[in-house]
Amino acid sequence: MSKSTLQQTRRQLSIHSGPLPPPEQLLRYNDAVPNAADRIIRMAETQLEHRIQIEKLAIRTQARNSTLGIISGFLIGMTIVFCGTFLV
16 A cells, blocks of 8 residues: 655745834844834834935925026026127
């Protein structure tokens, strides 16, 4: 008689997207290192504050550059008009 064996394999894929790991994983971090979850959350909050500051700076810089471009264009145009008037 031949004896057959059955082998069963189970694979699990978990995908997470976001600044913080899922709560279950945070609990496991806490088990491994005391206060690890608090440190991870604090790190995400700090990163968020930094990103907001960078975006505010980028918006202010774009507004300033736009205003300087308009002023420069006006000055160049007026210089051409005055020089043309002077030459005539």
